[in-house]
Amino acid sequence: MIERNIVFSAPHGMHGMPGTKLVQLVKSLDGKVMLATEKREVNAASLLSVVSLGLKTGVALRVRAEGGDEQGNMDKVIDFLNNITE
Amino acid sequence: MQEVRGIAAVEGIAVGRPLEFVHDSVNDGYIHGPVTQERERFLAAVEATRTQIAQMAEADPVFEFHLEMTCDPELHSLVIDAIDGGVPAPSAVDKACRTIVEMFSEIDDEYLRERRTDVGDVCLRIRNNLLGCTSRHSSIVDSEGILIARTLLPSDLMSVPLQNIRAIVTSDGSTTSHICIIAGKHSIPVVVGVGEGIDAIMRSSKVIVDGNRGIVLLDPDEDDVRRCLDSALCGGSGRDLNASDSHVSLKDANGRNIRIEANADSAEDIERAIGMGAEGIGVFRSEFLYMSQPSFPSEQCQTDYYEAAARACAPYPLTIRTLDVGGDKNIPYISFDKELNPFMGLRGIRYSLAYPVAFRTQLRALLRASVYGNIRIMFPMITTVSELRQAKSLLEECKSELRSEGIPFDGNVKVGTMIETPASVISASSLAQECDFFSIGTNDLFQYVMAADRTNPNVAYLLDVNDSPVLEAIRSTILAADKAGIECAMCGEMASREEYAGLLLRLGLRVFSVRIPTLSRIRLAVSQAE
Numbered sequence: 001m002i003e004r005n006i007v008f009s010a011p012h013g014m015h016g017m018p019g020t021k022l023v024q025l026v027k028s029l030d031g032k033v034m035l036a037t038e039k040r041e042v043n044a045a046s047l048l049s050v051v052s053l054g055l056k057t058g059v060a061l062r063v064r065a066e067g068g069d070e071q072g073n074m075d076k077v078i079d080f081l082n083n084i085t086e
Numbered sequence: 087m088q089e090v091r092g093i094a095a096v097e098g099i100a101v102g103r104p105l106e107f108v109h110d111s112v113n114d115g116y117i118h119g120p121v122t123q124e125r126e127r128f129l130a131a132v133e134a135t136r137t138q139i140a141q142m143a144e145a146d147p148v149f150e151f152h153l154e155m156t157c158d159p160e161l162h163s164l165v166i167d168a169i170d171g172g173v174p175a176p177s178a179v180d181k182a183c184r185t186i187v188e189m190f191s192e193i194d195d196e197y198l199r200e201r202r203t204d205v206g207d208v209c210l211r212i213r214n215n216l217l218g219c220t221s222r223h224s225s226i227v228d229s230e231g232i233l234i235a236r237t238l239l240p241s242d243l244m245s246v247p248l249q250n251i252r253a254i255v256t257s258d259g260s261t262t263s264h265i266c267i268i269a270g271k272h273s274i275p276v277v278v279g280v281g282e283g284i285d286a287i288m289r290s291s292k293v294i295v296d297g298n299r300g301i302v303l304l305d306p307d308e309d310d311v312r313r314c315l316d317s318a319l320c321g322g323s324g325r326d327l328n329a330s331d332s333h334v335s336l337k338d339a340n341g342r343n344i345r346i347e348a349n350a351d352s353a354e355d356i357e358r359a360i361g362m363g364a365e366g367i368g369v370f371r372s373e374f375l376y377m378s379q380p381s382f383p384s385e386q387c388q389t390d391y392y393e394a395a396a397r398a399c400a401p402y403p404l405t406i407r408t409l410d411v412g413g414d415k416n417i418p419y420i421s422f423d424k425e426l427n428p429f430m431g432l433r434g435i436r437y438s439l440a441y442p443v444a445f446r447t448q449l450r451a452l453l454r455a456s457v458y459g460n461i462r463i464m465f466p467m468i469t470t471v472s473e474l475r476q477a478k479s480l481l482e483e484c485k486s487e488l489r490s491e492g493i494p495f496d497g498n499v500k501v502g503t504m505i506e507t508p509a510s511v512i513s514a515s516s517l518a519q520e521c522d523f524f525s526i527g528t529n530d531l532f533q534y535v536m537a538a539d540r541t542n543p544n545v546a547y548l549l550d551v552n553d554s555p556v557l558e559a560i561r562s563t564i565l566a567a568d569k570a571g572i573e574c575a576m577c578g579e580m581a582s583r584e585e586y587a588g589l590l591l592r593l594g595l596r597v598f599s600v601r602i603p604t605l606s607r608i609r610l611a612v613s614q615a616e
Contacts, residue, residue, distance in 0.1 A: 009380060013198050016151030016264075023154055046160040047151070048186055051201055054193030058380075058418030 001066045002074055007058060010084035014055035018084045023047045025080055031068025033077055035061060044077070087306055090283035091546045094300030095261040097603075098275030100232065100253035101294045101311050104287055107235035107242065116217055118174040128165055128175045131215035132156050138211065142244040146271075148264050152241070155208045161186065176216045183209035197262045204264060207239040232295055234287055240264040248272050253295035255302055257284040277302055279543040299583070336613055338591055346609050347403075347599040349577055353391075356398040359602050363609060366402035368525060368599020369464065369577040370395060372448065373410055373417065381419050382444055388451030396459025403460045405502065405525065405575075405599075408448055408477075410434045410466040413530075414541075429533070434467025434504075439476055449484045456496035464502040464525060469509035471516045478520070506530035506578075511559045518570035525599065526563055528578025532556050551586060557593065564594040575599050584611035591615050 010018055026033045026044040033044040037059060042049035044063075055061065063081070065074040119127070136156050143149035155161065164182035169175055183206060190202035230250045235242070236257040243254075243265060251274055259265065259278035269276045275297030280287065287293055287302055294303040294314050303310065336344040347368035348359035356367055375383055375391050383391070396404050411417055412425075412433025425431035438445040452463050465477050478501060488495050503510065503517050506527035510517060518524065533540045535556050538548040551557070560576070567574035575597035580586050582600040584607050590598070591612065600608045 013195055015198060016148070016201060016204065020151050020154045043159065046158050047154045048158045048160045048189075048205065051198065052186070052189045052193065054190075054195055054198045056195050056198070056418060 001064060002070045003062055003064045004074060004078060005060060005062050006078060006081060008055050008061045009057060009082065010055075010086075011057060012086065013057060014051060014053065014084075016051065017086050019047050019051045022077075022080060023050060025076065029068065029073045029076065031070060031073045032066045033073060034064040034066070036064065037061060087310055088286065088304040090280050090287055090302045090304065091543070091550075092255065092277040092280035092283065092300045092302065093261060093541070093543060093546075094297055095259070095266045095278045096254075096270045096274065096276035096297050098253070098273060098297045099294065099314055100275050100297075101292065101306070101314065102252045103229070103231040104234045104255075104290060104293055105229070105231040106288055107233055107238060107246075116174060116176055121170060121172070124169045124175040124178070125166060127216055128169060128178070128212075131175070131179075131212050132162075134215040135208070135212045138215075139208075139241070142241060145244060146268055148240060148268060149244070152204060152208050155205065156212070161209075176213050179209055179213045179216065196260070200260050200262045203260075204240060207241050210239070211241060232293055234284065236284060238265055240268065243268055248274070253277075253297065255280055255284070255287060255293075255295055257281055281543050336609070338596060342596055344591075344612055345575075345597045346605065346612065347405075347575065347577075347597060348602050348605055349599055350395075350602070353394040353398045355602060356395055356404070359605065360399065360402065362602065362605045364402070364602075364605055366460075366599075367395075367399055367404045368575050368597065370404055370406045371410065372406055372408060373415060376409060376411070376417050376420075382447070385447050385451050385454075388448060389454045392452055392455035392461065393458045396455050396461050400459035403462055403500075405462045405464050405523075406452060407464045407466050407504065408435070408438055408445070408452075411437050429539075435465045435473055435477055436467060438465075439473065439480075442480060445477075446480060446484055449481050450488065453481075453484055453488055453495035453499065454493060456499045457494050461496065462500040462502060462523065464504060464523075466504045466527075467506060467530075468503045468517065469507045469513075471513055471520060474503055474517060474520050504577075505563050505574075507534050508559070511535075511563050514563045514566035515569065518566050518572050521572065523573040523575065524563060524567050525575040525577045526560060528556070528560075528576060528580040531559060531578065535559055551580065551589075557589075560590075560595075561593045568594065573597060582608065584608055587611035588615040 023045055034041050035044050035050060035053065037053055042053055044050055063074065063077055136153060139149050139153045139156065143153050161182055164185055165178045168178035168181050173181065186205050187202045190199055190205060193199040230252060233251045233254045238256050253275040254269055256278045257280055261278060266276050275295050277295055277297055277300050280302060286304060290304040292305055294306050294311065338344050345365045347366040348364035349369045350356045350359055350367045351371050351374040359367065375388065392406060411420055412431055413429045422432065432440060452461060455461060465474065468474050485495065500522040502523035502525055503521045504527050505511060505514065505524050529540060532549050536548045538545040540549060564574045576590065576595055577599035581598045582604040587608060598608055
């Protein structure tokens with residue numbers, strides 16, 4: 001299991017479109033990915049859970065990858081999160 | 087002509103017959119089967135829902151989000167758990183929907199929170215498929231008109247031919263809903279939050295929907311319609327009035343000069359405004375720079391930004407308002423203590439004075455950029471003379487620093503006060519002794535004088551301009567400025583409304599700062615006012 005802390009930087013927060021793309025990415029991975037804020041941790045393969053975190057620009061986010069190619073999965077998810085522009 | 091007030095959600099004006107959107111609520115009587123059958127029924131309903139939404143997603147990518155939601159593991163486990171506990175599938179979907187909507191309701195960001203409407207939309211569709219209802223439908227859609235509904239879900243919009251919809255009015259709703267996003271893409275004006283006014287709208291044979299002002303006019307006559315459409319054409323293109331007319335200066339009844347300026351948020355806005363005849367920028371909202379950055383913009387970054395704006399505006403005056411955060415304006419990297427009442431909390435100049443390091447950075451950048459044009463500095467949310475003095479003394483300190491560092495700036499840069507609180511109106515005479523100009527912010531002034539939240543439709547009637555006590559506040563502010571010999575501008579929404587141009591001139595206003603699309607309309611209204 002590996003973890004990384006990032007500052008969430010998407011300009012409009014985690015709304016429907018980036019959330020949908022994130023979930024589709026996570027579902028394509030072999031392994032589990034979790035997202036956590038100060039308040040709670042959710043499964044990144046659930047769109048409702050991801051959007052309900054209410055992620056706004058500038059919040060601290062912990063990403064956890066468990067199982068499969070953990071490092072590879074982590075890199076893909078971090079890369080996606082850091083490049084949301086919509 | 088009667089009017090119903092709501093909240094402006096998508097710009098534009100349209101006239102037409104009101105068409106009520108009726109939700110189909112047919113229920114064929116559901117027979118509760120054994121658990122395995124209920125599970126199968128649920129999965130079949132999800133499949134049917136996916137097929138329907140996939141078609142909508144082809145028309146608008148917003149529905150990709152809905153499509154992904156149908157197979158959400160969280161939703162499925164909530165529904166299946168309820169079914170396993172003996173709940174019939176349709177009720178299990180309702181229950182899961184409520185749980186998820188509740189989770190969303192705790193989100194402290196309005197836009198993200200509003201996604202709960204999308205959750206409700208998808209769940210309702212699954213439920214209707216379970217109950218064998220055809221999807222929510224309406225028979226109105228064969229003719230053109232104004233779509234009127236108490237509530238309208240994003241998928242409802244996809245069930246009607248959008249080319250027939252001239253405008254949309256809803257009883258509840260939020261300006262950040264997907265309805266507004268979809269309507270905006272199709273240039274369909276929207277007014278939300280008309281509340282019980284919906285009944286009167288439905289009884290009318292014709293209505294005008296004004297998405298710029300959030301108003302629905304009932305049963306207008308031919309003249310009303312013509313006037314409205316003329317002003318819509320005017321505002322939309324900004325290419326009316328001859329270009330040669332657009333920079334001729336206007337005079338009031340006493341022969342005093344009238345200036346029409348514009349409100350702007352970027353150098354591009356300024357270029358457009360000046361091109362359309364604006365004689366300056368009455369408020370340049372610096373928070374847009376702060377919002378576009380991942381952290382506090384550095385002095386150099388701000389200097390470059392203000393320099394570009396000053397150059398775009400020169401030789402006309404560019405009034406830059408210092409950072410106005412707080413209230414409903416949040417910037418991600420600025421954290422606030424939780425405030426019960428943010429509109430009465432640490433906002434505008436209060437924030438700047440509480441964090442003088444950041445404020446000094448902005449003041450130094452404004453001074454440094456002042457050599458490239460005609461920059462004026464304006465402080466938001468001033469309530470007392472002492473606040474204005476503190477802000478000015480920080481500005482003076484920044485000037486001495488720059489002087490000792492040998493950095494050039496305009497030593498005569500003008501300083502102004504936003505008049506947007508009752509306290510500043512009461513202190514206007516004293517404030518006028520301490521600054522070079524006033525600018526009345528009517529949006530906040532109405533809200534604070536009337537103690538009426540401007541986003542709350544239930545108290546919107548208090549914000550009506552006619553006979554409003556706020557007019558007296560405006561009059562006395564202008565009088566105080568005149569007595570002290572300083573300029574008094576108005577940069578709130580009221581200045582952008584042509585129907586108030588004559589009234590404002592009579593109150594003594596001579597500088598209007600307006601939304602860019604309304605520039606030529608206001609110019610015309612001012613020149614035609616008696």
